[in-house]
Amino acid sequence: MPKQHFLTPPQPRTERLPAWFKVKVRTGERYLKIRQLTKDLNLHTVCEEAQCPNIWECWNAGTATFMILGDICTRSCGFCAVKLGQPGPLDLEEPAHVAEAVANLGLGHVVITSVNRDELENGGAEIFAETIAKIRECSPRCGVEVLIPDFLGKPIPLDIVIKKRPDILAHNIETVPSLYRLVRPQAQYQRSLDVLVRAKQAGLRTKTGLMLGIGETIAEVETVMADLVKIGCDILTLGQYLQPTAKHLPIARFVPPEEFLDLKKRGEALGLSHVESGPLVRSSYHAEQQVGELQTANRNPLDVIK
Secondary structure: OOOOOOOOOOOOOOOOOOHHHOOOOOOOHHHHHHHHHHHHOOOEEHHHHOOOOOHHHHHHOOOOEEEEOOOEEOOOOOOOOOEEOOOOOOOOOHHHHHHHHHHHHOOOEEEEEEOOOOOOOOOOHHHHHHHHHHHHHHOOOOEEEEEOOOHHHOHHHHHHHHOOOOOEEEOOOEOOHHHHHHHOOOOOHHHHHHHHHHHHHOOOEEEEEEEEOOOOOHHHHHHHHHHHHHOOOOEEEEEEOOOOOOOOOOOOOOOOHHHHHHHHHHHHHHOOOEEEEOOOOOOOOOHHHHHHHHHHHOOOOOOOOO
């Protein structure tokens, strides 16, 4: 393994989280409403399935990230808390149920993500498309962000989603290329970049995210950021990896808040429009504010991707 160069040295694995990870648990009225609504409509949220530390903040603010295509994934990523196995049949009523939930919650911006469904010809792209359409029928003023899988690099399913013109198309890089075989054994770095390229060529705003603290170096993170600038990616999220269970990849180190701030400055200096960076940041954290900032800046997408 190549020598690693960190801004701060790697820390020994510990079960105790640093002080900056203290999150106040608040089960307010909105939190309880979302929890009951998702249960009543048989919906899944990535907030629960992926054990997101921001669930209290987001749900009490009336926002949630809905996870479609079921709650069982066909991939065995080393970081993810979502269940691995053989998924059941698609729920064709799921798009309508998600749209109903969005309308009932009065959301101004919603994020739709999914498990990987590699056993399906189009990876569930039709359900993504129908969900976008149903949300816009019921809540025409609601911004729609989709966080999609790579669809095994197939152009047809990606185009099915792109044609519905989501306000943001997100696909997570997750980690640096050298760690892909460990972190994302069934994915490819270039394939993930290509998803973002195709969406950008279609004129969509694009977004991606990385986890830190798995064993990457700062130089490797900067290389990824430079790659994202080259393809015109608009938004990058950087957050701390947290080990869901003892069976998942261990934490190599806890990245301190000041290092996240430094990486935000480096990424935006390289040319990224917005970098959301912090220990508790996850893919959909502050998603609505990010879109607002891009609209305020009135940034034009790149005309040509070379």
